[in-house]
Amino acid sequence: MDFALSEEQEMFRGYLRKYLDDAGQTKVAREFIKGEMHALKNSLAGLAELGCTGINISERYGGLGLGALDLVPVFEEIGRALLPGVYLETMALVVPLLEKYGSEEQKEKYLSEIASGSKNVTLAWAEPRKSYNPDEIACFAREEEGALVIDGMKSLVPDGELADTYLLLVRTSEGTGGDGLSLVLIDGTDDIEMRTQKCVDETKHLAEMTFREVKVSKRQLLGSINHGWSILQEGLLYLNAALSSIMVGGMEKIVEMSTEYAKIREQFGQPIGRFQAIKHRIVDMKLELETARSLSYYANWSLESEEKDRKAAIFSARAFTTEAYIRVASHNIQIHGGIGFTEEMDCQLYLKRARYFENYLGSTSHYNEQIALAMGW
Amino acid sequence: MDFTITKREEDFRQELRAWLEENLPDGWLEGNRELPKEKDKYSEFLRNWQNTLYEGGWTAIAWPKKYGGRDATLMEEIIYHQEMVRVQAPPLVNYIGIHMVGPTLIQNGTEEQKEQYIKKILTGEQVWCQGYSEPNAGSDLAAIQSSAVRDGDRWILNGQKVWTSFGHLADRCFLLARTSHNSEKKHKGITAFLLDMNQSGVETKPIVQMDGRQEFNEVYLTDAVAYDSEIVGDVDEGWRVMIALMLHERTGIGAEMFTLEKQFNDMVEMAKEFRVNDKPLLKDPFVRQKMADFYARSRGSLLNYYRNLTNTLKRGKPGPESSIDKLLVSELTKEMAGFIMSIQGHNGVLWKEDAPVDTYWQDNFLGSFGQTIGGGTSEVQRNTIGERVLGLPKDMGR
Numbered sequence: 001m002d003f004a005l006s007e008e009q010e011m012f013r014g015y016l017r018k019y020l021d022d023a024g025q026t027k028v029a030r031e032f033i034k035g036e037m038h039a040l041k042n043s044l045a046g047l048a049e050l051g052c053t054g055i056n057i058s059e060r061y062g063g064l065g066l067g068a069l070d071l072v073p074v075f076e077e078i079g080r081a082l083l084p085g086v087y088l089e090t091m092a093l094v095v096p097l098l099e100k101y102g103s104e105e106q107k108e109k110y111l112s113e114i115a116s117g118s119k120n121v122t123l124a125w126a127e128p129r130k131s132y133n134p135d136e137i138a139c140f141a142r143e144e145e146g147a148l149v150i151d152g153m154k155s156l157v158p159d160g161e162l163a164d165t166y167l168l169l170v171r172t173s174e175g176t177g178g179d180g181l182s183l184v185l186i187d188g189t190d191d192i193e194m195r196t197q198k199c200v201d202e203t204k205h206l207a208e209m210t211f212r213e214v215k216v217s218k219r220q221l222l223g224s225i226n227h228g229w230s231i232l233q234e235g236l237l238y239l240n241a242a243l244s245s246i247m248v249g250g251m252e253k254i255v256e257m258s259t260e261y262a263k264i265r266e267q268f269g270q271p272i273g274r275f276q277a278i279k280h281r282i283v284d285m286k287l288e289l290e291t292a293r294s295l296s297y298y299a300n301w302s303l304e305s306e307e308k309d310r311k312a313a314i315f316s317a318r319a320f321t322t323e324a325y326i327r328v329a330s331h332n333i334q335i336h337g338g339i340g341f342t343e344e345m346d347c348q349l350y351l352k353r354a355r356y357f358e359n360y361l362g363s364t365s366h367y368n369e370q371i372a373l374a375m376g377w
Numbered sequence: 378m379d380f381t382i383t384k385r386e387e388d389f390r391q392e393l394r395a396w397l398e399e400n401l402p403d404g405w406l407e408g409n410r411e412l413p414k415e416k417d418k419y420s421e422f423l424r425n426w427q428n429t430l431y432e433g434g435w436t437a438i439a440w441p442k443k444y445g446g447r448d449a450t451l452m453e454e455i456i457y458h459q460e461m462v463r464v465q466a467p468p469l470v471n472y473i474g475i476h477m478v479g480p481t482l483i484q485n486g487t488e489e490q491k492e493q494y495i496k497k498i499l500t501g502e503q504v505w506c507q508g509y510s511e512p513n514a515g516s517d518l519a520a521i522q523s524s525a526v527r528d529g530d531r532w533i534l535n536g537q538k539v540w541t542s543f544g545h546l547a548d549r550c551f552l553l554a555r556t557s558h559n560s561e562k563k564h565k566g567i568t569a570f571l572l573d574m575n576q577s578g579v580e581t582k583p584i585v586q587m588d589g590r591q592e593f594n595e596v597y598l599t600d601a602v603a604y605d606s607e608i609v610g611d612v613d614e615g616w617r618v619m620i621a622l623m624l625h626e627r628t629g630i631g632a633e634m635f636t637l638e639k640q641f642n643d644m645v646e647m648a649k650e651f652r653v654n655d656k657p658l659l660k661d662p663f664v665r666q667k668m669a670d671f672y673a674r675s676r677g678s679l680l681n682y683y684r685n686l687t688n689t690l691k692r693g694k695p696g697p698e699s700s701i702d703k704l705l706v707s708e709l710t711k712e713m714a715g716f717i718m719s720i721q722g723h724n725g726v727l728w729k730e731d732a733p734v735d736t737y738w739q740d741n742f743l744g745s746f747g748q749t750i751g752g753g754t755s756e757v758q759r760n761t762i763g764e765r766v767l768g769l770p771k772d773m774g775r
Contacts, residue, residue: 001450001690002379003683064404069378188616259767276756283704286767290701295673296679301378316673368669375672377645377659 003297005072010133013073019046020081026346029082033202040084047074048117056095061111067304068238070361072245072297079249082349084203086122086159090114092242093235094121094167097183101223101231105183110165121185122163124154124209125232125361132362134178134229139211141170141184146218148172148184150211160194160207169228178229183222189214201356205254236361237314241303244296245319247325247357250350251289254332257346258282261336278335285331288324295320311374325354380683382452396433397464402426410465418742420504420546423470427501436499437475439627444483444491445499451690454628462635470543474498474505478551478571480625485610485618494549508538508552508596509571515540516757518553519564519616523598525554532556532608534572534601540683540751544581545596547574551622557613563689569615571607588743601646607756629691629699633706633748634682640710640741641675644668644717647734653722664720672711678705697765704758707748714742 005013022042026041047053052074057063064070071091078087095114098107113119119238130136139152150170157166165187173180186192193210223231223348259282262273272278302310329351333340340347358364382390398406402422413419430436431445438456440446449457469475479498482490497503514520523536534554544550550572557566572579583591605668610618648659648668658664685698717738718725724733732739749755763769 001382001683001687003457003680003687004378006378126494220488253451255767260768262769273763274772276760276772278762279769279772280756280759282767282769285760287701287705290681291674291677291705292685295677297378297684298676298680301380301705312672316669316676319669320673320677365666368666371669371672372665375645375669377649377665377668 003294005069005297009070009073012070013077014333015050015087016047016052016077017080018074019050020077020083023081025081026349029084029203029349032084043083044085044087047078052068052087053091053117054115056091056099057111057115058099058217061107062115068241068300069297069304071242072300075245075251076249079246080253080360082203082250082346082353084162084205085365086120086163087241088239088246089122089158089163092122092237097167097222097231097235098235103219105219110185119165120163121165121167122158122160124157124160124166124168126156128153128155128208130155132366134181135176137169137171139168139170139183141172141182143172143218144215147215147342148221149220150184150186150214150216152211152230154209154211155206156197157207157209159205160209161196161205162200164188166209167222170230172225172228175226178233180226181228181232182225183228183231184216185220185222185258186214186216191215199356201349201352203353204356215220237310239305239361240318240367241296241299241314243357243360244292244299244314244321247321247354248289248293248296250353251325251328252290253319254328254347254350255282255285255289258285258332258335265337271333281331281335283330288328292317292321292324309374312371315367315370315374317373319364322354322358322364322367326351326358329354382456386450386452386456389453390460390585393435393457393460396435397460397466400429400433401464401466405467406464409542410467412467416545420470423467423546424501424504425465427470431500435499436471436477437470439730440479440483444479444495447478451627451686455631455686456513458632459635462632462639470546471498471501471504473507473543473551474503474549476496477507477622477625477688478505478549480552481609481618481622482617485621487606489606491607494571503548504543504546505549506541506544506547506574508541508544508550511537512539516754519567521555521567522554523552523554524557525568525570525603527556530605532570532603532605534578534598536598538598539593540584541581541594541596542592544574544596545567545583545591550574550579550596551609553615553619556615557638560613564616566613567615567754568612569609569618569620570602570603571609572601573607576601586744586747588740588747589659590744624695626684627695630683630706633710634679634702637675637706637710637713638679640713641671643737644671644713647717647738648720651734658720661720667720671709671716674709675713678702678709681705697761700753700758700761701766703752704755704762707745708755710748711745714738714745718742 023043028043031039054063055066055070059065098110110119126132127138139154141148141150165185168184168186169178170182170184172182191214195208197206197208198204262278262282263271265272295317299314302313333347333351336345336347340344413422438447438449438457442448476497479495482494509518511521511523525532525534550569552572553567554570555566556568560566578599580597581594584593633755648664649657650656682702685702689695721733727733728739729736760772764771
C-alpha cells in the first residue's frame with residue numbers, strides 16, 4: 001500500500017509553491033481582473049521555465065514524457081493561486097488527444113510549441129444559450145476543395161483571448177447524438193470575430209466567437225471526420241481528473257485561510273477557533289478537502305494506469321469535488337464574518353471560481369449519471 | 378502510488394480464506410448466520426468461535442509469536458479485516474481483550490499478570506470488558522467518580538459504570554477508578570484495575586439498545602474487591618495506561634470501512650432487485666443520483682483511509698488523522714442506512730420477520746446511531762481533528 005504522491009512529485013510541488021508565492025499568489029489573478037496582463041504573462045513564462053508545460057508531452061517533441069500523476073502538483077498549485085489561463089485545457093485535453101489522435105504534422109506543429117510554453121490551446125464547445133448536449137451543436141463545417149468552411153457561433157470559450165489555437169467542436173454532417181460531429185484545430189485569425197463575455201468569476205475571460213465562412217485545411221481535423229464526439233469524451237476523462245486536482249488546490253487554500261483566521265480573530269475575548277460552532281465547521285471543511293483529495297489522486301492514478309474502474313473514479317472525483325468546493329468556499333465566507341463578504345478578501349474569488357467550475361463541461365447531475373452508467377447500473 | 382499487494386500478502390489472504398471456508402460455523406457461508414438468542418447459549422457460541430480461531434492461529438494475529446500471535450504486519454491485519462467482513466464472520470467476543478488489554482499487558486504488565494491472563498485472552502476462556510464510562514463521565518472521562526480505597530493488601534471499589542460492551546458476558550474488566558482526590562489535574566489520581574467480574578460486589582444489568590440488542594450494560598460496584606496484583610502500571614497513573622491501551626488499536630476503523638464498502642455493494646444489489654411501480658429502484662432517477670453520490674463519498678472515505686494508512690506505514694504509528702476516518706465512516710454509515718430505509722418506501726418501516734427485503738437494513742439503520750456515539754462521539758472527534766490536525770485552540774473549559 002502506497003497511496004501518496006512520490007517524493008519527487010512533492011518536491012516539485014515545493015518549487016512551484018515557492019514560485020507562485022513569490023509572484024504574490026492571488027495577486028496575479030487580481031491584476032488580471034483589472035486588465036493588467038503583465039503579472040500573468042510572467043508567471044506563465046516562469047511555469048514553462050520550470051518545465052510545467054512539457055510534463056505529459058513525449059520526449060521527441062521536447063516534453064518529459066510523464067503522466068497524469070506528475071501533473072497533479074501543478075494543477076493543485078495553480079488551483080491554489082487561482083491562476084488564470086488555459087493551462088488546464090491545453091495540458092489536460094489537447095495534449096493527450098494530440099498524442100493519441102494527432103497526425104504527425106499536427107504533433108510537430110503543436111506539441112513542441114506547447115512544450116516550450118509558446119502555444120496555448122482552448123476548447124470551443126458550447127454555443128449561445130445551448131447546453132453541452134451534442135444534438136444542440138449547430139456550428140457547421142462544410143467540405144469544399146480539401147478545406148472546411150465554418151459557419152456558426154461558440155460561447156463560453158475559456159479565456160479565448162489568451163489562446164492561440166482553438167479545439168472546435170463542429171457539425172460536419174447531420175446526425176443524432178454524437179454522430180456527425182468533428183474536432184478541428186483552428187489557429188486564431190482575423191477572420192474569427194471574438195467578444196469577451198462578462199463572467200461572475202472575473203478571473204475568467206470567456207469568449208463568444210463568431211465564424212463566418214472561415215476556411216481551414218482538412219488537415220486540421222483531429223482524428224477522423226464525423227468521429228469527434230467519442231474523441232472528446234475520452235479527452236474529458238483527462239480534463240476532469242485534472243480539474244478535480246485544480247479544485248483540491250483551491251479547497252486546500254480555503255481550509256488554511258479559515259484555520260489561520262480562526263486562530264487570530266478574537267471575539268468575546270477568545271480566538272473564534274475555540275468556539276465549537278466555528279471549529280466544527282472548519283473540521284467539516286477539512287473532511288471535504290481530504291475526501292476530495294483522495295478521490296482526485298485515485299482518479300489520476302487510475303487514468304495513468306488504465307484501471308478498469310477509471311471512468312467511475314474520474315466522474316466521482318469530478319462530481320464530489322465540484323460540490324464540495326462550493327460548500328467549503330461558502331463556509332469560508334461565513335467564518336470570516338463581515339470582512340469575508342468584501343472584495344478585499346480572497347474568500348469571494350474562490351467562491352466565484354467554484355461556481356464557475358460547477359457547470360463547466362457538464363453539471364453534477366450529469367456526472368452523477370455518468371457514474372451510474374460507468375458502474376453498469 | 379501502488380495498490381498492489383505482495384505475493385506474501387496474497388498467500389496470507391488465500392490461507393485465511395481457505396481456513397474460513399473450512400472452519401466457519403455450519404451453514405454460515407450459505408447465509409445461515411442466526412446467533413443464539415439466550416444469553417448462555419450466545420456466550421457459548423461466541424466463545425467456541427473464538428476458540429476455533431485460536432486453534433487455527435487466527436485470534437491475535439498482530440501479537441508477538443512468543444505470546445501466541447503471528448507477528449502480523451499492518452497489511453496482513455488489513456487483509457484479515459477485509460476477509461472477516463467479506464464472510465460476515467461472527468463477532469469477536471473478546472475484542473477488548475485481544476486488541477487492547479492483551480497488548481497492554483504484554484507491554485506494561487508484570488510477569489505474573491502475563492502468565493495469568495494472556496493465554497486465557499487468546500482462547501476465549503476469559504472474556505474482557507472495559508470499565509471507563511460512567512453516568513456523568515462519558516466524553517469527559519477524567520470526571521469519573523468510582524472510587525477505590527486501600528484496605529490492607531486489598532482495594533475496595535464502589536461506584537457505577539455504564540455502556541460496558543459485553544459486560545454481561547465478561548469475566549474481567551479493565552477498569553478505571555479514582556484512587557486520589559488530591560491532585561490538581563483531575564486525570565491524575567486514577568488507577569487501572571484488572572477487576573474480577575465474578576464476585577458478589579459486581580452486578581451487571583443489561584441495557585436494551587434501540588435496535589433490540591443487549592450488548593452493553595450498567596455495572597454496579599458495591600464494595601467490590603481488587604488486589605495490588607490486579608493493578609496495571611502505578612497507582613494514580615492509570616490515565617497513562619489507558620491512553621497506551623487505546624493506541625494499541627493499530628488498524629483503527631478498518632473493519633468499519635470495509636463494512637461500509639460491503640453495505641454499499643449490498644445496497645446496489647438491493648436497488649437492482651427491489652421494485653417500485655414494477656421498475657427496479659436503481660432505474661429511478663432520484664435513487665441513481667443519490668447512489669452515485671454515495672459511491673463517491675464511500676469510495677472517498679475508503680481511499681482516505683488508505684492514504685492515512687500509507688502515512689501510518691511510513692511513520693510506524695497512527696496519527697490523529699485516524700479521527701478523520703472514524704468521523705467519515707460513522708456519519709456516512711448512518712446517512713446511508715437512513716437512505717436505504719427511505720427508498721424502501723412505506724414498507725421500509727416494517728421490521729423483523731415482516732421487513733420488506735431483509736431485516737439487515739432496518740437493523741443497520743437503528744444500529745448506525747451507535748457508531749457516531751461509541752468510541753468517542755462525532756463532536757469529540759471534531760475537537761480532536763480541530764485541535765490536533767488543524768492546530769486550532771483548545772475548547773473553552775479545557
